[in-house]
Amino acid sequence: MYTRRRRRYFVLMTVCLVLFVSAWGVVRLWSVPLAIAMCLVAAAIPPIAAFAANRREPDDRWWDER
Structure with missing residues (x-):
């Protein structure tokens, strides 16, 4: 259950x-603008990883409020 989320993260x-x-x-040795663009993409990944790690899976039981 937690293995998929952990692996995805x-x-x-x-x-x-x-x-x-x-x-x-x-990359900066050939193209500084490309290196900056790569860093901007990399900076956007941690919030996406947090969402992916905390996303509800169909077989998760700890999200049920019953």
Whole structure:
């Protein structure tokens, strides 16, 4: 149950870190505007990851208020 959400969160945060590191470690040598764009995309990922990690799954029981 929690494994899917946890995996989804860690995948998104890994993508975020890869974008940041590759933007300033490699891409900035060829294109600074592209590196900045990659960082802007990476900055938008953590809130999306938080939403994805807290999204209700059909088999979640702890969301039920009954």
